């Protein structure tokens with residue numbers, strides 16, 4: 001079995017802990033001769049710039065699956081889910097002191113600074129907004145629709161690329177990568193990943209952050225899996 005494409009997270013997977021790009025990971029990704037799809041919780045313009053600079057432009061799953069584009073100049077597909085997230089945010093912000101991040105460019109979810117009691121907010125949200133969830137990626141807090149995630153994004157992207165999701169190797173580090181790793185044909189968790197991600201991964205790298213990605217890609221190449 002040879003996989004036909006890679007889908008890879010940004011923060012914590014091709015970056016260091018401080019979000020600076022891992023030059024080792026970028027260099028390794030550039031050498032691959034199969035398509036590399038960026039899948040991130042970040043907004044599309046950030047992901048596009050990252051993809052261009054890494055050199056894997058430009059099939060992108062942004063906003064945790066809410067925004068998808070296949071090609072730099074193509075019109076993105078944007079899920080119509082922001083209203084329920086806005087309503088949940090309005091409701092919660094009367095109870096908690098919340099600070100929105102990236103709100104100018106974000107189209108499908110709300111991102112917040114991690115300065116409030118997420119667990120308590122989750123309990124309140126659960127009873128009033130059953131279709132909305134709060135996730136913590138260790139880089140930001142997202143109020144998002146339960147109906148979309150990087151896994152549903154991968155399904156759409158695979159269709160756009162004429163592939164199956166099982167043709168992909170998925171690489172990630174955190175809760176927002178879970179469905180994408182479950183959907184892909186081969187799942188990689190980098191060494192810094194959350195334990196529940198490592199538990200479902202087919203390969204867990206010894207190394208962390210970008211060096212973990214380099215290690216995993218070298219393993220896949222030496223095993224003739226890509």
Ligand SMILES: O=C(O)COP(=O)(O)O
Nearest residue numbers: 010011040041042137140
């Ligand atoms: O947006 C986040 O919270 C994390 O971003 P990532 O999905 O690229 O790791």
Ligand SMILES: [Mg+2]
Nearest residue numbers: 009011012173
């Ligand atoms: Mg990440």
